[in-house]
Amino acid sequence: MVSAIFGLPDQVSVFGLDVAPFAILLTIIIVVAGFIVAHAIRLLVTRYIGTRLPIDARRTTGRMIYYGVVAIALLSALGVSGLDLSGLFIAGGFAGIIVGFATQSLFSNLISGIFLHIDKPMKIGDPVLITGKLPEVAGIVVEVTALSSRMRMFDGTYVRLPNSDVFLSQIRNFSTAVARRVELTVSIAYKEDTSRVLGLIRKSLDETPQVLVEPAPDLYVDKLADSSVEINVWCWVPFSVWFDMKKKLVEQVKHVLDANGVEMPFPQRVVYISRNEPARPDPGKEPPLDKEPASVGVNVQEMSEHR
Known part of the structure; x- marks a missing residue:
């Protein structure tokens, strides 16, 4: 009916499938509107809402939102187009599962980086000690990006830490106190x-x-x-x-x-040897035959040296 009003044919062939012209027009409108809305939301996030985030995290967040809105618009457009895309959706579902497993740590680091920027447990130049999830790491914060945090250790070396591990660790910041x-x-x-x-x-x-x-x-x-x-x-x-x-x-x-003559001792140990025990003969030297082995006792005390 709508096609007749505008003088359009009822069906057109697209990839061997008969599709209504109005459905094609509506699909194009949804796609274009999706790109416009995605661009507007990205500008809103990067210029106003995400001002608390550093520039790199702000841009990354804006891109994620942009592509997410575009993906929703494309799926909506395909839904109203009338095309049978069940096979494509099945293949896309398997591909999505594979990509999801492959990028699980990537998205985990990204989300953790955003929360680190919001919570601000440390900032560039702070001396910190990170323990718990990670082995003990102490140094100066050099950079906190969307995916990782870089620190300069006190021995001068640099270390890169995934944001997901940093976010789940205990962060002891030494610069917050006077x-x-x-x-x-x-x-x-x-x-x-x-x-x-x-x-x-x-x-x-x-x-x-x-x-x-x-x-x-x-x-x-x-x-x-x-x-x-x-x-x-x-x-x-x-x-x-x-x-x-x-x-x-x-x-x-x-x-x-x-x-002032105060003694700071080294460790002391007192060793007693009973006088009733006979002395052990030297294994490399035979005892004299004309004398009986004598019973000896020694009191040895290791005295501490004065510093």
Whole structure:
């Protein structure tokens, strides 16, 4: 009926199939409209909605939306065309399954990259420690793309991490705090007065300008170890000087204890040999026949050397 109004034939042959001209016209309109709508949505996402994303992730997201809308328009157009495309759909379904399995990790990294940009657990230039899903990775964030994150390790090497693994891992960001705690463990001999040693270390920290007054330094006896008494020294310093102060404070505490005669022992071990056991003869040397083997005992003590 519509064909008669416009003076068109009722059926035309397309690839050996009879199709109504109006169906062909409607198919063309849907395809053209699909491309126009896809282009408009991509511009909307890249220029307005996706402004929080970096430029590469924004473009990738825009392309995905564009091709998705175009695919929906093409399928809709084929649905109204009247063509029997059941065989093509079956083949396309198998191809889609194969492509889906092949690109599963790709899309997983892409989606994880988008969520990393939205959540922002780390940004370029941040020193971070990533644990959990990945083996322990520590370094400076260099780049976060749509598919992967690149880091410069503290030894100068670079590592590329898939975004899906980074997103599922624990990210410890060291740059988000103004101050960071320096933790030291000092071992002293059992003969030393712990109160005196704590006072010496605390005085040294109080005279260090970079050590913060609030939170105050915390010093306490932590453990009675096999060969020494272990003291934990905790103090807070500005984040920008944490690495330098950690190295400096170790040397500073060592110098203070040495200057005041505080012994920091090496591991000690006391070995006792019973006096009732006869000494074992040397296997390469036969004992003299005119003397009976004597019973000997030794008390050996490995004393620690003073630093």
